[in-house]
Amino acid sequence: MFRSVPYIGMTIILLFLQIFILDELSIAMWLRPMLFPLIVMLLPMEWRTIWVMLSALVVGVIMDVSLGGAGLYTATLLPLAVMRRWILYVTTHRSVESGDQTSLLSRMSLRQLMIYVAAMFVLHHSLFFILETLSFVTPLRLVATIVLSSLLSLVISWPILRLFISKIVTK
Amino acid sequence: MHRLLEFIKLIYVLVLFVVLEGFALWTYATSSPYTEAKILSRTTAMGAAVSGAVTNVENFFALPEANRQLTERIAELNEEILGLKEGCVDTLYRGDELVEKDSKFRYHYASVVSMTTNRKHNNLILDRGTLDGISKDMGVITPENELVGYVVSCSDHYCVVQPMLNIDFSTGGRLEDGGLCVIWWSGASKYEVEAKEISVYSEPNVGMSVEVRSERLPEGVLIGTVTEYELNSTKSAYSAKIAIAANMSKLDDLLIVENTHYGEIEELMNHTQE
Numbered sequence: 396m397f398r399s400v401p402y403i404g405m406t407i408i409l410l411f412l413q414i415f416i417l418d419e420l421s422i423a424m425w426l427r428p429m430l431f432p433l434i435v436m437l438l439p440m441e442w443r444t445i446w447v448m449l450s451a452l453v454v455g456v457i458m459d460v461s462l463g464g465a466g467l468y469t470a471t472l473l474p475l476a477v478m479r480r481w482i483l484y485v486t487t488h489r490s491v492e493s494g495d496q497t498s499l500l501s502r503m504s505l506r507q508l509m510i511y512v513a514a515m516f517v518l519h520h521s522l523f524f525i526l527e528t529l530s531f532v533t534p535l536r537l538v539a540t541i542v543l544s545s546l547l548s549l550v551i552s553w554p555i556l557r558l559f560i561s562k563i564v565t566k
Numbered sequence: 567m568h569r570l571l572e573f574i575k576l577i578y579v580l581v582l583f584v585v586l587e588g589f590a591l592w593t594y595a596t597s598s599p600y601t602e603a604k605i606l607s608r609t610t611a612m613g614a615a616v617s618g619a620v621t622n623v624e625n626f627f628a629l630p631e632a633n634r635q636l637t638e639r640i641a642e643l644n645e646e647i648l649g650l651k652e653g654c655v656d657t658l659y660r661g662d663e664l665v666e667k668d669s670k671f672r673y674h675y676a677s678v679v680s681m682t683t684n685r686k687h688n689n690l691i692l693d694r695g696t697l698d699g700i701s702k703d704m705g706v707i708t709p710e711n712e713l714v715g716y717v718v719s720c721s722d723h724y725c726v727v728q729p730m731l732n733i734d735f736s737t738g739g740r741l742e743d744g745g746l747c748v749i750w751w752s753g754a755s756k757y758e759v760e761a762k763e764i765s766v767y768s769e770p771n772v773g774m775s776v777e778v779r780s781e782r783l784p785e786g787v788l789i790g791t792v793t794e795y796e797l798n799s800t801k802s803a804y805s806a807k808i809a810i811a812a813n814m815s816k817l818d819d820l821l822i823v824e825n826t827h828y829g830e831i832e833e834l835m836n837h838t839q840e
Binding site for chain 2: 444467469470473474526
């Protein structure tokens with residue numbers, strides 16, 4: 396139970412940050428940082444996929460209700476939850492067992508961590524912007540939006556990620 | 567039952583994911599007319615692609631049936647050819663030629679490549695040439711046995727036809743009552759030709775049919791029907807206007823008629839003139 400409190404706190408902070416700050420920012424149409432996928436990324440790696448998926452469902456529904464996504468946020472977070480372990484294995488060549496109690500995120504090198512987070516952001520942002528536009532009339536603009544928004548999300552989330560791993564996950 | 571439960575246990579995460587994802591996508595798709603239209607068009611396109619692939623597979627497996635039908639058709643045609651060879655009808659097919667049995671006339675199929683009808687010297691180009699056995703002076707008729715014109719020049723693969731709608735055109739004609747005449751075109755109308763030098767002993771009537779009278783074509787080739795006639799000023803012959811039977815502005819597939827004895831006739835005429 397106590398182990399879950401930091402994760403719940405992190406979830407609330409990230410949701411608050413996204414809904415009340417980042418979503419209100421109007422930097423540019425093709426520059427939209429989204430931090431809430433970090434919630435799915437940072438959930439304990441040893442968690443079974445079903446729990447990660449249900450957590451993603453809860454986060455997605457909250458986002459949809461708060462921002463009027465009508466299912467868009469949920470639809471883009473669920474694949475992230477299901478593919479999390481696979482992406483981790485592909486990007487870092489590390490596999491996780493269900494009974495693994497050691498925190499894998501804290502044992503990853505910075506490079507591996509960055510590749511994992513970047514891949515997750517790119518996957519999420521790709522799904523999100525493709526579903527949002529539902530059009531390939533301006534593919535360059537779509538690709539630019541995905542790449543630049545993923546990059547900005549990574550830059551903003553990196554200090555939060557490092558802080559959370561060093562202060563919470565490692566302990 | 568135990569195996570079924572094991573199987574469900576194995577795939578329940580995937581099933582749950584598909585259900586939740588499907589529900590989320592459906593909610594999003596039906597949230598606005600734009601998303602509804604976009605997703606509907608995408609799914610329709612995907613459905614069409616899948617349907618097309620299924621149809622291709624079905625067609626592939628239906629090939630034996632198509633082969634059977636083709637074989638049956640070949641058998642029917644073989645029977646027809648045998649019947650023709652045994653003289654049940656008056657014509658025979660040889661390759662793409664239709665030959666009248668025991669006749670000096672041979673028919674070649676041809677298609678119109680280009681034609682004009684709005685000039686004084688109109689021409690018609692057909693897709694058959696000397697390599698197909700076509701030569702100058704062959705007659706050209708419609709499949710309905712109506713006169714079109716005569717071949718005036720040939721290349722290897724094409725021939726030029728002088729149609730009735732050419733002021734240089736001239737051929738012999740015969741009225742229904744046997745009266746002979748000369749057919750020519752004045753250039754006045756693309757629906758009518760003129761008949762001149764009709765014998766005063768003939769009795770032309772409106773509606774009377776006029777056929778070709780030429781060594782280049784067999785009997786029975788229709789030119790048209792008389793629309794009006796009159797005695798000439800010297801009262802020595804009739805002249806008449808003939809409504810052309812063939813639709814000269816809608817020609818497509820035609821028959822080129824070859825008189826296999828024409829060379830002999832031409833040679834004889836040349837000898838006589840000398």
